[in-house]
Amino acid sequence: MAKVLMKGTVAIAEAAVRAGCRFFAGYPITPQNEIPEYLSWRLPEVGGAFVQGESEVASINMVYGAAANGTRAMTSSSSPGISLMTEGLSYLSGTKLPALVVNISRGGPGLGTIQPAQTDYLQATKAMGHGGFRVMVFAPSTLQEAVDLTYECFDYAERDRNPVLLLMDGSLGAIMEQVEFPPMKELTDEGTRKWNLAKHEGETRMPRMLTPVYPEVILENENKQRALLTKQWEENDVRVEEFMMEDAEYVVVAYGISARVSKEAILNLREQGHKVGLIRPITLFPFPKKTFQNLNYDQVKAFIDIELAIPAQMRDDIEVAVRGRAPVYEYGRSGGMLFDDESVYDAIHKIVTGGAE
């Protein structure tokens, strides 16, 4: 298929359809409304179902129901709406059900602003709801990457029987860029056949039950399995991009839109002879700890965490990975304010030339 110019939100929606998503329920909120708008006509075209729920709580619970049936299901929202869905997310994880949740994030806290921000990192990576479950969190930085990751997210969700979060800020949601779509996936219930509740014609098995309620002993065992799963993610599923890292003395750490702006600034800093590189986590959880472990700390002088968040939220993960071997600085904008190539350049330049406190 040829490259087409498409908006970030719409590109995600089409990629989900191609990945086999056949159910969407959601409630409107800027800046992600093009996802439900697109799916409202696109899903019926491919035999799927679209529901505009009466609320975020209703929507995530409809996704819960569809997932129990073995249907590839998703919802999307933006920051305050995602908060409303956290109970449902916990139930999905508690019941071991797959689903894709897309957060096109905006400035917070509270109702905040409709403008872009990256202030949901902590929520996404540490506690997407009560009860101590974790989800894989993917953070694309180009629209092609958003398409490719969305396409894969459903597979991860089914493999792990756990919801997956795609986290992308509102600016990438609003940008148009060229994308190329993968082919339509063949629909099959292979990934869910062993547990889904759908009973096909001619099937003679006993009815099944799925539940988020367990006796203590079993629940503890379930949680041990979840801990094991998290370990496996860290072993096998980390995705990270290293940019100009070979001789880097100063390491920018940034994801999503911030990584793109940082790359531009880094190229300009390199022209001035400053040895700056970038670590871009693509999976925010599992966080690419090993990349930090493998660095040469005789060479690396400092880290600079650049985010659309004040205070920076990824910093805790960087600090844990760096373990005090080099100082960590941060630069960000917040509340829907954006930085650009020049302000990021200035922030890094200040640290590189020793001007930072």
Place this chain on the structure above:
Amino acid sequence: MKESLLLSGSGGQGIISGGFMLAESAVESDKHATFLPEYGPEQRGGSAQCTVTISDTEILSPLVKKCSSLIAMNEQAYKKFYTNLKAGGLMIINANRVTSEVTRKDVKVLSIPCDDIAVEIGNPKIAIIIMIGALLGASGILSKEAFLSSIEQKFAEKKPEVMEMNAIALQKGIDIGKQSL
């Protein structure tokens, strides 16, 4: 080659669709492009703007502080954005609506009475196409054919006269842009 273009004016002047068609023609010419509309409550106040970045290689930051070309379709847009243009950049202003005197001496200025020309051609709505033509003529960033095919796609279901009028407006703009070289 990397160009970032800022199109600005008010709602109804074709800012967003003009910017979109520029990005679309770039992608169809096998270039990389990003299109970033300004969105938010401000849009409802009547102003419209978008940034289009066109490049031969992958576009890193779509958020840029300074653009290499600016199209300002009215006084408000001019006042808001004339400082956002890089030194040596190209400023194309609507002479019918920008009343301020241009003070910047470090940029190339094309002042075009695009509203008047558009009415002469037959429709005030095509003023933006004249300005985009001037941009193409003066910068060579995209071919005339690439942009024409984008116009064709947009107006495929309209009467052939619409397409014809757009083509005349584009050529008129290109001529003005080329004469300025």
